[in-house]
Amino acid sequence: MIDLHYWPTPNGHKITLFLEEAGLPYTIHPVNIGAGNQFKPAFLAISPNNKMPAIVDHAPADGGAPLSVFESGAILVYLADKTGQFFSKELRQRTVISEWLFWQMGGLGPMLGQNHHFALYAPEKIPYAIDRYRKETHRLYGVLEKRLTDHAFLGGADYSIADMASYPWTLNWKNQGIDLNDFPNLARWQEAIGARPATARALAKAETIRK
Structure with missing residues (x-):
């Protein structure tokens, strides 16, 4: 059994996407970040x-x-590694998946997070910051679009943890100032992942927690 300490954010979705795909038994323990639960000693x-x-x-x-x-x-x-799923054991394929996973961790997530903060949540609207992070978001979407032009998924032909990491961050494209019509390959990739039953189950759990 796995205990998942979770809140319905893009980073939280990554893990429910995997757990639902793999069929691992797990229990969600909500961590209400708006209420400061992430600072409680037991969680720390x-x-x-x-x-x-x-x-x-x-x-x-x-x-x-x-x-x-x-x-x-x-x-x-x-x-x-625990399940032997969604992360190839073959050297070259594993390396490609790792590249795109680390790309998300170091770039897509942090930059889109700053976009969300300055455009939606900052108490003061700072045009320079909003413009900076929206431009960087657009650039990163372009990187995804190029990769997905001739690859079904980020790691290649097969769905992997690299896709699970990036997909949730692209769901809020409207609030990120993105026109998805500019990124048809990314839209196709989004649709393919969204059609997976495990994705539907993971996002349904998010809605339950939000309520």
């Missing part, structure tokens, strides 16, 4: 950077004590 014990998601695996592969993992990218790699 497993996620010292006070960010969700985090997991506790009560049946790790080494047969030892429960194992906690924080950082969404690290969790995806851990779960992929």
